[in-house]
Amino acid sequence: MTTTALVWLRRDLRLGDQPALHHAVAHHDVVVPVFVFAPEEEKDWQPGAASRWWLHHSLTALAERFAKLGSPLIVRSGSSLAVLRTLVKDAGAEAVYWNRLYEPAVIARDAKIKDALRADGLTAESFNGAVLFEPWQLKTGAGDPYRVYSPMFRAAEARFDEIRKPLPAPKKLAVPSKALKSETLDALGLLPTIAWDGGLHEHWQPGEKGALQRLEQFASQPIAKYKDLRDQPALDGAVSGLSPHLHFGEISPQQAFVRAQQANHELSGAGAHGNIHHFVKELFWREFSHHLLYHYPKTPTEPMYEKFAAFPWRKPKDYAADLVAWQKGLTGIPIVDAGMRQLWVTGWMHNRVRMIVASFLTKNLLIPWQEGAAWFWDTLVDASLPQNTLGWQWAAGCGADAAPYFRIFNPVLQGEKFDAEGSYVRTWVPELATLPAKFIHKPWEAPSEMRRAAGIALDSVYAHPVVDLKESRDRALAAFAKIKASADA
Ligand SMILES: Cc1cc2nc3c(=O)[nH]c(=O)nc-3n(C[C@H](O)[C@H](O)[C@H](O)COP(=O)(O)OP(=O)(O)OC[C@H]3O[C@@H](n4cnc5c(N)ncnc54)[C@H](O)[C@@H]3O)c2cc1C
Incomplete structure (x- = not known):
């Protein structure tokens, strides 16, 4: 019997090193990728104007990739749970998979959705697609969350060998037997109505391809001088420029981490290793920020101190x-x-x-x-x-x-x-x-x-x-x- 799974995409807009997609492809015959636009579920932190611009273009790039693989990206707006339930029914799916996010409102929403889908008799599983270590994996000696970066980094460094090697992207997906309705990306209204986005177009290429190109370009040479030059804002390319790609999950931190390690073997020269190590440490400021938000969820508006x-x-x-x-x-x-x-x-x-x-x-x-x-x-x-x-x-x-x-x-x-x-x-x-x-x-x-x-x-x-x-x-x-x-x- 054919089995079908939905992969609910959020800020993991890539095919490579995509744990939820990888799992779905390994365990099901048909995989339906789904994006649900439900900004109000992010409460006070709905995407701002620049993020919406990026999201539109990132989804456009992702939709092209899925179309080529054989299973088109289904885009819907509305309540995430209601949309997923409808699509489960229409696609005849028995499982829904996604990668975890760590914003307080999203954690609460996802927990409810997981419970509801399981109560419907479905398989509902989430995976780590966004961080090197999940916020509960690293603890102080006393078992508490970290409040200081350096000891957290040292604890992580002792466990670098646990970091996942990037998973391969699927080469092909089965064509779903039923055609499912999708909204157009334009209908989501993510783009500005007055054209202020010329500079954004000029500077960025949203999507997995742009992300991988940027990683490759940076790791092939500039990374070897990262620490020496990273504080000079006039130097184009001295820093990676990966932040929006990491944020939207167009590459995973594992891919960046592993590519940096590879650069460490390939590149030599004055201070190269120290420079590359410093880049890895910056990736851990991103980790630290996720750790803090998870354990101190009021900090977006209230001072930690x-x-x-x-x-x-x-x-x-x-x-x-x-x-x-x-x-x-x-x-x-x-x-x-x-x-x-x-x-x-x-x-x-x-x-x-x-x-x-x-x-x-x-x-x-x-x-x-x-x-x-x-x-x-x-x-x-x-x-x-x-x-x-x-x-x-x-x-x-x-x-x-x-x-x-x-x-x-x-x-x-x-x-x-x-x-x-x-x-x-x-x-x-x-x-x-x-x-x-x-x-x-x-x-x-x-x-x-x-x-x-x-x-x-x-x-x-x-x-x-x-x-x-x-x-x-x-x-x-x-x-x-x-x-x-x-x-x-
Ligand atoms: C006031 C303030 C607000 C910031 N807001 C954001 C934000 O909304 N989103 C965001 O991604 N970064 C934010 N940063 C952190 C940092 O400025 C950016 O991550 C960095 O400039 C992105 O450029 P890059 O990708 O070239 O970084 P690189 O120097 O190449 O570093 C590689 C990656 O490490 C992570 N990283 C690097 N520095 C930091 C840092 N200090 N804190 C957390 N992660 C870091 C980023 O994911 C970055 O892409 C903020 C910093 C400050 C001081």
Whole structure:
């Protein structure tokens, strides 16, 4: 008798190293891939505009692959459980498989769906398709979750041999005997109605093919200099650019990990091994973020360091204009504006600059980190709840393993250190393109004739800084002292 399974795809939009698909193909004659669009089930964390753009193109690429394999991707919208039940009936399936996700609302939804499908007499199984170690696999000596990265990484490193070798992609799928109705991807309305997405098209190729190409390109050589060059935002290709591909599951972290190990055998030269090891460590910041979100599910909105809840942020009516200046890249601080404009155009920002703009928002502007996280959520193509939460709490100084609050980045010094020639600023803030490197990160200090020669009149062509860096630093330190005093009392 022919047996049929549904594979419920979510953020695992690939064919290679796809545990749920692999299992279905190994145990059933017919496999029906299904994507259900149900954003409201993700509650407060429905995909933002940039993520929706990516999802549309990633699904388009995946649908082409499944069509070639023989079993077309079925796309539906509506309640996930109701859609799965209907498709089980229509396809005559007896099993539903999927890969696990770790956002609190999704975990709760998936648990209910698993119970309901099993109560219907079906096989319902989930697999690990998104992380190297699941959040419950690594524990401190006392059996608790980790709150600090380094011991978690050491524990993981001792177990590297447990990491799965990537599973092969199916070469062919049986054609389902019944044709199942599918909605068009256009009908999901994921694309913007006004065309702001030109920069995204230019910078990215969503889908498994683009993901594998990027991994290959990075691991064939740049990975050998990763640690040395990863903090220089002007250097294209010095970092992997894999974050949106990992987020949407177009490649698995296992594929990235194994390819990095292969590079470690293939590449030699000054410091290559240390550089490659550092890349693996960054993959574990992604792991750490999933670990934290799973064990501390309130952290997308609440500080991990609880005393921080009383932090005296400015009030929305007082900071509204500064928030808009930050969002638009018009703060008058060149490295901050460059980062915010890179984000707007490409849907991505270099990690060093993410740290700088986040520090500037939370410390110099004293605007709550949740505002910054919300903007990133809407504009990043790699917007990921665990990683965005970790990044913002770290930058604000209220998270697990955070930089101490009093360590406030000076964006001018950061710019001078990591973008010494000002190339990154010149790319994204063209108003400053002809200013000499000496002043590119602090145009307000340039002699007025030089500013005139460079065509910059502060406040008209380029904004005057929205805050004084020294005064705002002192204000942040005073605010921190207040919560510290009340916590110590
Ligand atoms: C305020 C703030 C917000 C952030 N929000 C996100 C987010 O929403 N989504 C996201 O994927 N990353 C986020 N990051 C982490 C980091 O900036 C990006 O993962 C990285 O810039 C992506 O570029 P890449 O793929 O070239 O990274 P690479 O340097 O090539 O690193 C490889 C992979 O490791 C992971 N990784 C690297 N650094 C980190 C890190 N610090 N924390 C967690 N994972 C990491 C990513 O999956 C990345 O793709 C945030 C960082 C900060 C400071």
